[in-house]
Amino acid sequence: MDPKRMSLEEDAILLQPIQRTGKAFYVTLFSLLAVILWAAWAYMYQYRNGLGVTGLARPIFWGVYITNFVFFIGISHAGTLISAILRLAKAEWRRSITRSAEVITVLVLFFGVGNILMDLGRPDRMLNILQYPHFKSPLLWDVSSITVYLTASSIYLYLPLIPDIAILRDHGGKYQWLYRILALGWKGTEKQHHLLERGISIMAILVIPIAVSVHTVVSFVFAMTIQPMWHTAIFGPYFVAGAIFSGIAALIVAMNLIRKVYHLEDYLRPVHFNNLGVLLLVMTLLWFYFTFTEYLTTYYGGEPIHMTIFWNKFTGRFAPYFWGMFLFCFVIPLPILSFQKTRTPYGTLIASISVIIGMWLERYVIVVPTLTHPRLPNETVLYSPTWVEWSVFAGCVSFFILLYMTFTKLFPIVSIWEVQEGREKSMAEVQERIKTYLPGIGVE
Amino acid sequence: MMHKWGMVIDLDRCSGCQACMAACHAENNIAIVGPEEAAKGRTIHWIELLPYIEGEFPHIKARLLPRPCMHCEHPACIKVCPVGATYANEEGIVGIIHSRCIGCRYCTTACPYTVRSFNWYEPRWPKEMKGSLNRDVSVRKKGVVEKCSFCHHRLLRAREKARAENRELLPDDYIPACVQACPSQAMYFGDLNDPFSKVSELSRERRAFKLLEDLGTEPKVIYLSEGM
Amino acid sequence: MKFSRRDFLKMGGGVGVAMALGGGFVQWTHWPESDSSNAPGIEKWIPTICGQCTGGCGTLVRVIDGWAVNIAGNPLHPLNRGTLCPKGIAGLQALYDPDRLRSPLKRIGNRGEGHFEPISWKEALHQVSKVLIELREKGETHQLVVLGGRYRGLMRSLWERFLKAFGSPNYIDNQFRWEDPPLEGLLLTQGIYDLPAYDIEKAQYILSFGSGILESFWSPVQMLRGYGHFRRGRPGLRGRFVQIESRLSSTGIKADEWVPIQPGTEGVLALGIAHMILKEGLYHKAFIAEQAFGFENWKDSEGREHLGFKEFILSEYEPAVVSKQTGVPIDQIIRLAREFSSNLPSLAIGYRDRPFHQMAVSVLNGLVGSIDVPGGLLIPRSVPYRPFPSFSEDTIAQRGNSQRPLFGRNEGVGSPSYLFAKNVISGKPYKPKVLFLYYTNPLFSNPNPEYFFKAFQEIPLIISFSPYLDDSTKFSDLVLPDHTPFERWQDDPVFLSNGFPALGIRQPVVSPLYQTKATGDFLLEIVRELGGQIQKALPWNEFKEVMIYCLRGVFEAKRGDIFGLQFDEAWTRLLQRGGWSVPTYQTFEEFLNLLYEKGGWWDPVYDFGERSRVFRTPSNKFEFYAQGSQKTLFPVGKIKDSNVLPHAEDLKQGETDQPYPFTLHVFRTISLTGGRNANQPWLQSMVGQHLFERWRTWVEINPETAKKMSISDGDWVWVESRRGRIKAIARHYKGTLPNVVNIPFGQGHRGGGRWSKGIGENPYHLIDDHLDPVTGFPVQGTTKVKIYKA
Numbered sequence A: 001m002d003p004k005r006m007s008l009e010e011d012a013i014l015l016q017p018i019q020r021t022g023k024a025f026y027v028t029l030f031s032l033l034a035v036i037l038w039a040a041w042a043y044m045y046q047y048r049n050g051l052g053v054t055g056l057a058r059p060i061f062w063g064v065y066i067t068n069f070v071f072f073i074g075i076s077h078a079g080t081l082i083s084a085i086l087r088l089a090k091a092e093w094r095r096s097i098t099r100s101a102e103v104i105t106v107l108v109l110f111f112g113v114g115n116i117l118m119d120l121g122r123p124d125r126m127l128n129i130l131q132y133p134h135f136k137s138p139l140l141w142d143v144s145s146i147t148v149y150l151t152a153s154s155i156y157l158y159l160p161l162i163p164d165i166a167i168l169r170d171h172g173g174k175y176q177w178l179y180r181i182l183a184l185g186w187k188g189t190e191k192q193h194h195l196l197e198r199g200i201s202i203m204a205i206l207v208i209p210i211a212v213s214v215h216t217v218v219s220f221v222f223a224m225t226i227q228p229m230w231h232t233a234i235f236g237p238y239f240v241a242g243a244i245f246s247g248i249a250a251l252i253v254a255m256n257l258i259r260k261v262y263h264l265e266d267y268l269r270p271v272h273f274n275n276l277g278v279l280l281l282v283m284t285l286l287w288f289y290f291t292f293t294e295y296l297t298t299y300y301g302g303e304p305i306h307m308t309i310f311w312n313k314f315t316g317r318f319a320p321y322f323w324g325m326f327l328f329c330f331v332i333p334l335p336i337l338s339f340q341k342t343r344t345p346y347g348t349l350i351a352s353i354s355v356i357i358g359m360w361l362e363r364y365v366i367v368v369p370t371l372t373h374p375r376l377p378n379e380t381v382l383y384s385p386t387w388v389e390w391s392v393f394a395g396c397v398s399f400f401i402l403l404y405m406t407f408t409k410l411f412p413i414v415s416i417w418e419v420q421e422g423r424e425k426s427m428a429e430v431q432e433r434i435k436t437y438l439p440g441i442g443v444e
Numbered sequence B: 001m002m003h004k005w006g007m008v009i010d011l012d013r014c015s016g017c018q019a020c021m022a023a024c025h026a027e028n029n030i031a032i033v034g035p036e037e038a039a040k041g042r043t044i045h046w047i048e049l050l051p052y053i054e055g056e057f058p059h060i061k062a063r064l065l066p067r068p069c070m071h072c073e074h075p076a077c078i079k080v081c082p083v084g085a086t087y088a089n090e091e092g093i094v095g096i097i098h099s100r101c102i103g104c105r106y107c108t109t110a111c112p113y114t115v116r117s118f119n120w121y122e123p124r125w126p127k128e129m130k131g132s133l134n135r136d137v138s139v140r141k142k143g144v145v146e147k148c149s150f151c152h153h154r155l156l157r158a159r160e161k162a163r164a165e166n167r168e169l170l171p172d173d174y175i176p177a178c179v180q181a182c183p184s185q186a187m188y189f190g191d192l193n194d195p196f197s198k199v200s201e202l203s204r205e206r207r208a209f210k211l212l213e214d215l216g217t218e219p220k221v222i223y224l225s226e227g228m
Numbered sequence C: 001m002k003f004s005r006r007d008f009l010k011m012g013g014g015v016g017v018a019m020a021l022g023g024g025f026v027q028w029t030h031w032p033e034s035d036s037s038n039a040p041g042i043e044k045w046i047p048t049i050c051g052q053c054t055g056g057c058g059t060l061v062r063v064i065d066g067w068a069v070n071i072a073g074n075p076l077h078p079l080n081r082g083t084l085c086p087k088g089i090a091g092l093q094a095l096y097d098p099d100r101l102r103s104p105l106k107r108i109g110n111r112g113e114g115h116f117e118p119i120s121w122k123e124a125l126h127q128v129s130k131v132l133i134e135l136r137e138k139g140e141t142h143q144l145v146v147l148g149g150r151y152r153g154l155m156r157s158l159w160e161r162f163l164k165a166f167g168s169p170n171y172i173d174n175q176f177r178w179e180d181p182p183l184e185g186l187l188l189t190q191g192i193y194d195l196p197a198y199d200i201e202k203a204q205y206i207l208s209f210g211s212g213i214l215e216s217f218w219s220p221v222q223m224l225r226g227y228g229h230f231r232r233g234r235p236g237l238r239g240r241f242v243q244i245e246s247r248l249s250s251t252g253i254k255a256d257e258w259v260p261i262q263p264g265t266e267g268v269l270a271l272g273i274a275h276m277i278l279k280e281g282l283y284h285k286a287f288i289a290e291q292a293f294g295f296e297n298w299k300d301s302e303g304r305e306h307l308g309f310k311e312f313i314l315s316e317y318e319p320a321v322v323s324k325q326t327g328v329p330i331d332q333i334i335r336l337a338r339e340f341s342s343n344l345p346s347l348a349i350g351y352r353d354r355p356f357h358q359m360a361v362s363v364l365n366g367l368v369g370s371i372d373v374p375g376g377l378l379i380p381r382s383v384p385y386r387p388f389p390s391f392s393e394d395t396i397a398q399r400g401n402s403q404r405p406l407f408g409r410n411e412g413v414g415s416p417s418y419l420f421a422k423n424v425i426s427g428k429p430y431k432p433k434v435l436f437l438y439y440t441n442p443l444f445s446n447p448n449p450e451y452f453f454k455a456f457q458e459i460p461l462i463i464s465f466s467p468y469l470d471d472s473t474k475f476s477d478l479v480l481p482d483h484t485p486f487e488r489w490q491d492d493p494v495f496l497s498n499g500f501p502a503l504g505i506r507q508p509v510v511s512p513l514y515q516t517k518a519t520g521d522f523l524l525e526i527v528r529e530l531g532g533q534i535q536k537a538l539p540w541n542e543f544k545e546v547m548i549y550c551l552r553g554v555f556e557a558k559r560g561d562i563f564g565l566q567f568d569e570a571w572t573r574l575l576q577r578g579g580w581s582v583p584t585y586q587t588f589e590e591f592l593n594l595l596y597e598k599g600g601w602w603d604p605v606y607d608f609g610e611r612s613r614v615f616r617t618p619s620n621k622f623e624f625y626a627q628g629s630q631k632t633l634f635p636v637g638k639i640k641d642s643n644v645l646p647h648a649e650d651l652k653q654g655e656t657d658q659p660y661p662f663t664l665h666v667f668r669t670i671s672l673t674g675g676r677n678a679n680q681p682w683l684q685s686m687v688g689q690h691l692f693e694r695w696r697t698w699v700e701i702n703p704e705t706a707k708k709m710s711i712s713d714g715d716w717v718w719v720e721s722r723r724g725r726i727k728a729i730a731r732h733y734k735g736t737l738p739n740v741v742n743i744p745f746g747q748g749h750r751g752g753g754r755w756s757k758g759i760g761e762n763p764y765h766l767i768d769d770h771l772d773p774v775t776g777f778p779v780q781g782t783t784k785v786k787i788y789k790a
């Protein structure tokens, strides 16, 4: 037998989701499809009638869709960025988790962009952005950076996929034609490996500034206006930190699901969750730091127009959202993540779900309250999202899950070759590496 | 020299009658927004009286301030438009190419004066009314933003007329609808670049101020304050 | 084509000159271009008169291909000089209301259900004349009642003459507050029961006692223009303006000072101010000496001693007393008195309050001599129409006319429509058989509309001439829709704030949209059907002929001129002063053509010092002691001096506080004043701009009070009086007294089209119907309400 196939035996479980599909999958699939169809119908309803079917009004021109846009783009930082950092840091434990992270990025970006498009009054004219681009507009910076990010992340997802696709190609089974094309003639030669490694490390380096820029630019959409509590320099890093925060949380949730559903307990071990949990803990603290700075600055500045919105968040109409955000982003995750005992897969799952909810609320609390209190007297408008907006939101989440699921049915969600490589080479490599920096070892 | 069109609103003369609001509706084919939508805050006014009600009973200082688009020299709205649908012409009038607008509503959130409105639905008129729309002004479609244009179409017509009559544009040729209607004659319109125009003269008055002046948007709508 | 382009240019140029010469008026004269190469159709600008309120403004309607597409003010009409109010502009939407009635209608099904079937005008004429002939045959002509609303001019004369010839004393005015200046105040002090002119353009100081001069003056634009001039139209001079009112209205917002006051006590404050003026000797000595009566104590022809104004006021209305009643601090009363009497010319303007409160405000003008002087209160002359030819009633008519009128008592004073309803219900002295509703909607516009419903049920045949299916029209048996103002001929005689008489001509600007007919024309058709003496009395074929007949008087008066530029005004005046009248017309035809072309005629002269015109009191003077009131207001019995001197009247507050702790204050907005404008979305979208309220009814509550009652801004609440309750949106409004709640007029139609029916509530369903003992009309401000969450 071919040695490759031999060695696969050990990791056969990683191919199982692709080879076998149970009833549960179809049930989930169809439930998700139902939600998606419903959302598609809701959107068609909006498309035909106009944005009036949302809860938006003057002066609250932006609501759930823009919240979703920022939220999804934030989630996208899970993958590529984290994976790249871990790769560059040569954190060995990353091997079984990078793939699941990178997929999140690529898929979720579509929903970020999609929400912006669905927010357009004239989606039929969206190509005007290409036809009459106006580069002074931060929105166009977004368009550019997200496009670059999407391209880069796709490549970055694709490159490490190639050896696995080749495995699938060689392994027989469904969609041979697809794998043949995608495998790009991968034979696993030394040269190919070398090229691949290089490609991956270049992309990993490239992708980090791009990712940082993306969310900075997203924040610029708000920060470049002179609107109170938007017009602040902290927004760039604040958004990036928030993005990574919610991204890690999303990753933990995804890993938990994969682990349970595909019985990958052996690959996604408590240590992974523990490590990611620590990372999430760091981000929790960082998030708090930024939030604290942001609001303290506003408070001390005490500019009336800012303070209106400040109090609106603290004690006013948006207090439930604001304190909800604080609860979910900080109060709940902090204790769970602080102790190793609770940094279990299950514990981190709870913390992560909490963070995701909290981060959506954070986006909402950033987008909406500022708009409710313009500088000049204005009509009091109570924005409450309508069924259309909620449906579309639900549709986006479902569609994302569906795509993610489908991905796991087409490609191994844990990188086979990287795991193998780790097993084969890492020990030695790590030993070598440790020797390079531990005192007393290996110094002649 | 290029014209620089501007407006002066004398708050001391203004009687808060809202004729400017109605005149603008009639002139610019602003959509009819019914009671349900109005309750949601979807009413469209290109010029609107803003109430400032300050102090506590019985010592209240209240003001009513008519607010069209400021046609800022440094407009926040233009910068943010991703497709260049909002632009300023060479005379400083800030306009919108409605057929290009993608309805992202970035300009509406960016404008510090909240003057812009959005067409949440397709505007509809009963067929009995359609013929009475102003034919000089296009009807906006659903999904695009709109705002005060300084009645730019009137300028175009006035220019054309002046050209046809082979003469210069006179100050009285171009007056927006709101200014024309204003019963208390609180509104003035003209060329701010002409140091002898009425608006220039008034803009140098002691009472003159601009809205949110510290933002540096440099409005071309200038107010004259109430009282002595 | 009524205006040539050359005219436009001339006017533009002329006004330029006027500005250069006269200074003062700054006049925007942008004249909309009449022709332009890119005009998609044939365009004309046709002058006519706005029909949206009682204001009488001249408009120019831009007509393209037969469609009215825009309305601008007529720069030549001296009343509005090219400007308009929001309602005037919304006239377009009144014309093109998609729910206008399109032909005569006959009721099918039960009354009030609103089911009608179209009939032809021929059939309509047949039906109406049949009924009227029957009345004549049975000698029941007095049982025909015409209820008329707010309109002016010869149409009213025509109705009155028709009724006279037909034989009914029952023309009933539902314009029950008329145009609402303090009519009784003027009657008591100057013996005149008509509108005065307030020369605010020349005034220095205005003290408004609850008058909504910037919202609901009888001629809004006129006042708004005057106000602008009063503030900033005179270089170096800025008029000062104080508003005394229990609610911070938009008039109050624009005022230099708002004096919150307990509802209904404005007149009492006036007495307090008078007290201080007297006490400090700040009154106008010359005026009082030469032109006043009853200032000091006096003796009548029988030698009896009478109390004079001075002694009475000085003894009764100490600032401390007044302050307690009104809630206005003493030092403020003193300051107002000093300001008012030292910034001459100053004007006190009241509203149609209780008669002696009105009088209290009126005498303030007397105290500072602001009567018949520039910047004061003026008595305008009227338009010199040629009177109708004399005719003699036939015997049937004589019999009918001698019946007691259905509106009861005191002819000429008070609110006849309310008394009419009372009499109809009681059946005394008789019940009417046929009711014509012309330009009025009593089921909406009267306090206690239910009461009118009851009255209407007693009347076998109700015919409405309204072009809209308003509340009352819905309740009619026959609907004979009038043309709307832009489709018909009509005259509109008015006067300006400086006392000049003016006559606007309303003419059709578009051909009638539907199968409607001008009521005047229809009335003359009926007259022809009735024949005999009636036709002799009204020998015309259409209303335009009536107008032309009477206009000859204006032509022959040898005064005034066709509307011209402001520039011409001074010139005309100069010529007239010199005794020449050189009008722009020579023949009557020329006069008529110019009238239609420019929009009207005016007489830019006010004759000061014609005592007999200004004081029609028994003393021929300004009466601080209302001698004339014996004849006009107290028909019987002896009167006490203090009863005819200005005094504080019993406020007659409704039930005491417990169950109904708030006083209801019903106010007007500029856009929906009255029952006419709710069908116009442009106006609906800005009714309550000070609170961003639109398209609904709200109730204003003092924020502190509301908080105590846990009513949040924007909550739905019930407002309940002993008479009924309505649901409204509670709005916190700082300009509200803690013990008062305010609700606007204009919404709550139960008839009408898509934009008025079922929108908001009519606060008149809450109003108590206390009738004022003197004027006979319902006293506002006595209704108590409670509020609770819905």
Ligand SMILES: Nc1nc2c(c(=O)[nH]1)N[C@H]1C(S)=C(S)[C@@H](COP(=O)(O)OP(=O)(O)OC[C@H]3O[C@@H](n4cnc5c(=O)[nH]c(N)nc54)[C@H](O)[C@@H]3O)O[C@H]1N2
Residues within 6 Å of the ligand: C051, C148, C149, C150, C174, C175, C176, C177, C178, C179, C180, C438, C439, C440, C441, C442, C444, C445, C446, C447, C465, C466, C467, C468, C469, C470, C471, C482, C483, C484, C485, C519, C668, C672, C673, C674, C675, C676, C745, C746, C747, C762, C764
């Ligand atoms: N709710 C409310 N009630 C009021 C008032 C108020 O402001 N609000 N004001 C009070 C006062 S001061 C007065 S004077 C009375 C007046 O009250 P009304 O006499 O009822 O006068 P309006 O409400 O002006 O108009 C009445 C009707 O005239 C009809 N109409 C409109 N245009 C035309 C036309 O061209 N021809 C004919 N034939 N009919 C037409 C419309 O159907 C309208 O409903 O109302 C009193 N009652």
Ligand SMILES: Nc1nc2c(c(=O)[nH]1)N[C@H]1C(S)=C(S)[C@@H](COP(=O)(O)OP(=O)(O)OC[C@H]3O[C@@H](n4cnc5c(=O)[nH]c(N)nc54)[C@H](O)[C@@H]3O)O[C@H]1N2
Residues within 6 Å of the ligand: C052, C053, C054, C087, C150, C175, C177, C178, C179, C180, C181, C209, C210, C211, C212, C213, C215, C216, C217, C218, C219, C220, C245, C246, C262, C263, C264, C265, C351, C352, C664, C665, C666, C667, C668, C669, C670, C671, C672, C673, C674, C780, C781, C782
């Ligand atoms: N825009 C417009 N203007 C109009 C008209 C129109 O149709 N449209 N109609 C004209 C006609 S017919 C009329 S009669 C006039 C009426 O115009 P206004 O004279 O302004 O009549 P209101 O607003 O009813 O009442 C005037 C004042 O009465 C006092 N008042 C009212 N209710 C109460 C109360 O409950 N308690 C106390 N204490 N005071 C109270 C208030 O101070 C209020 O400001 O408007 C005329 N002007």
Ligand code: SF4
Residues within 6 Å of the ligand: B069, B070, B071, B072, B075, B076, B077, B078, B094, B110, B111, B112, B113, B114, B115, B116, B147, B217
């Ligand atoms: S006021 Fe607003 S919309 Fe108008 S030019 Fe300025 S920024 Fe733009």
Ligand code: SF4
Residues within 6 Å of the ligand: B080, B081, B082, B083, B084, B085, B086, B096, B100, B101, B102, B103, B104, B105, B106, B107, B108, B144, B145
């Ligand atoms: S809504 Fe239209 S005009 Fe405004 S920024 Fe977007 S594309 Fe430009």
Ligand code: SF4
Residues within 6 Å of the ligand: B023, B024, B025, B027, B028, B046, B047, B068, B069, B147, B148, B149, B150, B151, B152, B176, B177, B178, B179
């Ligand atoms: S200038 Fe023209 S567009 Fe602008 S508010 Fe006035 S009427 Fe409307």
Ligand code: SF4
Residues within 6 Å of the ligand: B009, B013, B014, B015, B016, B017, B018, B019, B020, B021, B049, B066, B178, B181, B182, B183, B184, B185, B186, B187
């Ligand atoms: S039309 Fe003139 S007076 Fe009336 S609100 Fe507008 S600016 Fe003021």
Ligand code: SF4
Residues within 6 Å of the ligand: C050, C051, C052, C053, C054, C055, C056, C057, C084, C085, C086, C087, C088, C089, C219, C220, C221, C222
């Ligand atoms: S004041 Fe009355 S008459 Fe004049 S424009 Fe307004 S609605 Fe018409």
Ligand SMILES: [Mo]
Residues within 6 Å of the ligand: C175, C176, C177, C178, C179, C180
């Ligand atoms: Mo009235």
